[in-house]
Amino acid sequence: MTNDNVMKIQEALDNLLESKNGALPSGFNRIRFLQNCKEYLRGIKDIDKHKDEDVAQLLFNGAVLGLDFLNNECHVIIEGNSIKFQTDYKGEKKLTKKYSVRPILDIYAKNVREGDEFREEVTDGRPTVYFLPQPFNNSKIIGSFAVALFADGGMVYETISTDEIESIRKHYGKNPNSDSWEKSQGEMYKRTVLRRLCKNIEIEFDAEQTLAFDAGSEFEFNRDPRPQQQSPLNILEVSEVAIDETNQE
Incomplete structure (x- = not known):
């Protein structure tokens, strides 16, 4: 240029x-x-x-x-x-943390690969997420999850399998065959589950910001067929969620 x-x-x-x-x-x-x-x-x-x-x-x-x-x-x-x-995934984390009505301590998404240990459990009536990734695991991604930890001690999370992400990409993606999906698959998967999680977090955007945020999405989630789900408890807890984001997509 x-x-x-x-x-x-x-x-x-x-x-x-x-x-x-x-x-x-x-x-x-x-x-x-x-x-x-x-x-x-x-x-x-x-x-x-x-x-x-x-x-x-x-x-x-x-x-x-x-x-x-x-x-x-x-x-x-x-x-x-x-x-x-x-x-970008980095930008969406920043926005959600900054504009959430309910103050957020941390928010992130992780990709789960073949060989990693991941499960959802209910312990003493409280849903928990357990994630133990294999070090330097470059195996196939089989799913993704996103977690928001609130300042009041609460937590909400969302999980999506790879098959579901690909279905969303195919049927609701604005440009499902874009280079982004080939060159940055891990980041796109994390963005997808993070966007889904944000449906259960009240974000305080003005009208102009809402338009810009919607324009920045890879998907038309207003056409997402799955109904919005609310957590059955206001306070959830997360167990053994991976800490080092630098080594995991």
Whole structure:
């Protein structure tokens, strides 16, 4: 991308930030966001084939949510002639933790591979999740789960098998054959189960943020046939959930 293309997109983005300043989150650093977007754009191949205003609008979605493109919290995805905004697993964790009405201590998703030990149990009337991954396990992913730990001691979780994820991808994915599924399968699986978990967490977004968050999804979960499920208890506990996220997809 040429400097001229970058400058035109930057100008269009700056105009959006100015005209819709009220939609930006508290503490938003406009100068840093513009600088990071400028650097980020230089690494995107074929971005100059799309309208400056369209690219700027996608970047603005990240601004509304308070996400950083350069830090891989969200992305501008080009596939064929289409271009779209997409949140990353890292960004979705950040958003859910920040905007949950019920304060969250931690939230994460894990992929379960063949050879790992995973089970759901009910102990003394309380559902628990047990996960013991094999070290450096690169076997086939057989399912994924996501956990949210609340400041009040409560917990909610969600589990999805690989077969179900692939069914969701096929029937409800916005672009089920995208390169993201081939190049970043583990991250896409974690994003899927995390999005499902978020249906049971009350998120306090304004209207503009809701639109941006929905645009960043890989799925149209409003068409997800499975009914929303609520945990039977307000306080659940988790047992032996894996700690090191750096070694597990």
